[in-house]
Amino acid sequence: MSEKVVLHYFNGRGKMESIRWLLAAAGVQFEEVFLTKREEYEKLLKDGALMFQQVPLVEIDGMQLVQSKAILNYIAGKYNLYGQDLKERAMIDMYSEGIGDLMDLIIMFPFKPPENKPAHLNTIEQKAKDRFLPVFERGLANSQFLVGNQLSRADVHLLEVTLMLQELLPTILSTFPKIQAFQDKMKALPTISKFLQPGSARKPPPDEVYVKTVMGVLSHLFK
Missing domain, CATH: 3.40.30.10 (Glutaredoxin)
Structure with missing residues (x-):
């Protein structure tokens, strides 16, 4: 550089x-x-x-x-973490935007008053299980990456947000085996492992x- x-x-x-x-x-x-x-x-x-x-x-x-x-x-x-063409980029953007929505919920958790934290945590869990994690589980059904055949920003964001979810809700991935396997593969990548x-x-x-x-x-x- x-x-x-x-x-x-x-x-x-x-x-x-x-x-x-x-x-x-x-x-x-x-x-x-x-x-x-x-x-x-x-x-x-x-x-x-x-x-x-x-x-x-x-x-x-x-x-x-x-x-x-x-x-x-x-x-x-x-x-080179943004797909091979415009169609892949659009898919990466959709996944990333969804991950960002879930991430925003998690980011705000520490700023909630103590009396509001249980309700906010319940919202995180409900939306993660019903709206977000099923999408990623389907996306990983036939591939080790969310989009195409190479690592993209969507994969990096998904690893980050699922690890954050597990900090708050340790068993939340118990019914999402594809995401669990994805985490293991991502953690083995040299740059990710170092981080x-x-x-x-x-x-x-x-x-x-x-x-x-x-x-x-x-x-x-x-x-």
């Missing part, structure tokens, strides 16, 4: 974690700049780095990319410190 890739976000998962996963799957090294204070976020705004006043922000190839979907699309296209090892850039489940930091830096969103 001609220049380093730099990620600007919190020291936690959120919307940046899928970007970390995709870069890691592609074997791309990156640096991270963590937001810990609102002043750091405001400086990015003042410098004009945040087109829509939002993070994640990724510096790559001389660009300052924002909007997580645009960032993921660029990385996938650059590193799953202790000490990697993969972030742990969100804790109170992460939630407090996000709410402090992005205080305008939590009023």
